[in-house]
Amino acid sequence: MTRGTPLRLTLIGRFALWRGRQEIAVAASGQRLIALLALRDSPVGRMHVAGTLWPNCPTERSLAGLRTTLWRVNQSGEQLVVATPSLLSLDAGLEIDVQDLAAFAGRLADAKLPLRMVDLDSVGVAGLADDLLPDWYDDWVQDEREGLRQIRLHALENLARRLSAVGRHSDAIQAALAAIRLEPLRESAHRTLIEVHLAEGNRSEAHRQFQRCRRLLRDELGVEPSDSMRLLIEPKLSPARLPGFGVGAGLGGRG
Secondary structure, rough: OOOOOOEEEOOOOEEEEEEEEEEEEOHHHHHHHHHHHHOOOOOEEEHHHHHHHHOOOOOHHHHHHHHHHHHHOOOOOOOOEOOOOOEEEOOOOOEHHHHHHHHHHHHHHHHOOOHHHHHOOOOOOHHHHHEEEOOOHHHHHHHHHHHHHHHHHHHHHHHHHHHOOOOOEEEEEHHHHHHHHHHOOHHHHHHHHHHHHHOOOHHHHHHHHHHHHHHHHHHHHOOOOHHHHHHHHHHOOOOHHOOOOOOOOOOOOOO
């Protein structure tokens, strides 16, 4: 890759390749090759790439399609793909939003990591809320999308807790709400929002959110919130005195 402003690849929201503020045009076949390599943690075998991108073609034809796509991508003037006779990978200097998001999620989840080393603003709520390549319907993309969805859900909940812990309750609420929008039946996301409301001293908001969650779980799944969630709202009650909240009655965090 040439020196100067580094290239940046975005896959969240849509595919885009950027050098600074300038978007670089990439053909559809090239986009899929680049995206596939970006979503792998290590170099990928040519046979695997060809079979994934051209699943319905004979081996020879899929490998020919890969060679053509690889030539076109690297003829753009940006040496994006590093190729050996058997393996393909992206240039190590390429910045990739999905990898940044995964690293950020890992820092948020590490309870031993001091807040000053997390940088709560390095990935915004919008970046955590948007989907991976939402207009692509390839099987391999859908598998990757579900894996990233789980990472995003945990990251949004952890971000909300971290923001609340430093007094940024408004931002924490937005992160928790984003997690709920991403998975409305996820009890742990509702619980996180309730905890933020309580930390801010808004018990009425916490009670309203609990009732919203309770109605949703009843209507959609026929279950009650967990005992631990009920005890956030009524901490003086013991679990044994909570009618309808026996062991196994709650949904808990999904995913």
